[in-house]
Amino acid sequence: MxxxxxxxxxxxxxxxxxxxxxxxxxxxxxxxxxxxxxxxxxxxxxxxxxxxxxxxxxxxxxxxxxxxxxxxxxxxxxxxxxxxxxxxxxxxxxxxxxxxxxxxxxxxxxxxxSAARTAASAALAVETLAPDEAPRTVLFVGAGIIGRTVSDFLAARGLNVRECLVHDHVGAYAQKFATYASDTHGWRARAVTGIDEALAAADLVILATTAPAPWLTDSQTLPSGQLILNLSLRDIHPTVMIKCHNVLDDIDHCLTAETSPHLTETEYGTRDFIDGTLADVLRGTVTLDRDRTTVFSPFGLxxxxxxxxxxxxxxxxxxxxxxxxxxxxxxxxxx
The missing domain is CATH 3.30.1780.10 (ornithine cyclodeaminase, domain 1)
Structure with missing residues (x-):
C-alpha cells in the first residue's frame, strides 16, 4: 500500500x-x-x-x-x-x-x-420493527445533527408522517429543527414544550439527546405499538425498559457503559427482557407483536x-x- x-x-x-x-x-x-x-x-x-x-x-x-x-x-x-x-x-x-x-x-x-450510519440503522429499524405504512406522529427528542440526519433518512425512505413533533431543552433549537423538517421534507412540524403529552401522542419516538442518565420513567404514558429509537442510549429508566420489547444491535456491546439496557440488566439481574438483535428480526428468527412499546437500542458498531x-x-x-x-x-x- x-x-x-x-x-x-x-x-x-x-x-x-x-x-x-x-x-x-x-x-x-x-x-x-x-x-x-x-x-x-x-x-x-x-x-x-x-x-x-x-x-x-x-x-x-x-x-x-x-x-x-x-x-x-x-x-x-x-x-x-x-x-x-x-x-x-x-x-x-x-x-x-x-x-x-x-x-x-x-x-x-x-x-x-457516524451520523449517517446511525440514521441508516434508525430508518432500517423503523422499516423492520414497525413496517406498516399508516401515517405516523413522529417525535424527535433532541434537535441536533443526529436527529436531523435521521429525519433525512426517514424522508428519503418515504416515511408517511402525519405530524412531526420536536422537543429540545433549548426551545430555539427545537423550532429550528421543526422549520427544517417542514421546509426540507414537507412535513407538518412544530416544536413542543410538553414532553409527556408528546410521548403519549407519538407512534415513533427518536431519542437523540446528550442525557447522561435516564429521565423517561414509568410515570409517563407510552402507547402500545409505539416504537422508540433509543439512539442516545441513556434516556430510558429500567422500570420502563423491563416492560417493553427490546431489540439491540449487539447484546454484549449494549450491556456496557451504563446504557439503559445495561442499567436494566443490573437492576433486575437478567437479560430476559431482551428479545434479540435487529439482525435476528431481519432474518426472521425473532418476531415481535404490537402488544406493547418496542425499544431499539443501537450501541453503534x-x-x-x-x-x-x-x-x-x-x-x-x-x-x-x-x-x-x-x-x-x-x-x-x-x-
Missing part, C-alpha cells in the same frame, strides 16, 4: 446525501455479516477526563471480513459543552487499514459518517462506520475527489 488519501467532510456528505438508500443497504448487509461472525468488533474504548466528566473521546476499532476485507478505527469526540459555543457536539475521523499489510490508506472526516467509510472512500476515489498525500510514508522498503 503506497498511497494515502484524505476525504474531507464535504465529499463524505455529498456521497451520503446523493444515495441514502445505498447507505441503508450497506448497513443492513453489515448487520447480517456481523451476525454471521464475519466481522471483528471489539469493545469501544473511552477516554474520559476527571476535570470534564461530561466529555469523552471514543475509539471504535473494527474489521470487516469477506471478499474485500478491511480494518479501521473511528476516533470520535463527544463534548456536550460545544453546544454552548454553537459548535457540533461531536467530531470524528476514520482511519482505514489495508487488511494484508496493516498500512493505513485513508483518513476520512467521520462525524457525517464500529463495523458500520467501516462499511460506510469504505463506500465513501471508493466513491471519492472513483470520482477524483480523494486528496492524495504524497510521501505520507517516508519509507516503503525495509532497506
Amino acid at each position: 503506497s498511497t494515502f488519501h484524505v476525504i474531507d467532510g464535504t465529499v463524505a456528505q455529498d456521497v451520503i446525501t446523493s444515495a441514502p438508500s445505498e447507505i441503508l443497504e450497506i448497513v443492513r448487509d453489515t448487520y447480517l455479516q456481523h451476525s454471521r461472525g464475519v466481522t471483528v468488533n471489539p469493545n469501544s474504548y473511552f477516554l474520559r477526563f476527571p476535570d470534564n466528566p461530561g466529555a469523552r473521546i471514543i475509539a471504535l476499532p473494527a474489521h470487516l471480513g469477506g471478499e474485500a476485507p478491511v480494518s479501521g478505527l473511528k476516533w470520535i469526540a463527544s463534548y456536550p459543552e460545544n453546544v454552548r459555543r454553537n459548535l457540533p457536539r461531536a467530531s470524528a475521523v476514520l482511519l482505514l487499514n489495508d487488511a494484508e499489510t496493516g498500512y493505513p490508506f485513508a483518513c476520512l472526516e467521520a462525524s457525517r459518517i 464500529g463495523v458500520l462506520d467501516l462499511a460506510v467509510g469504505c463506500h465513501i472512500y471508493r466513491t471519492a476515489l472513483e470520482s477524483g475527489r480523494a486528496t492524495d498525500v504524497p510521501h505520507f510514508f517516508p519509507e516503503l522498503t525495509r532497506w
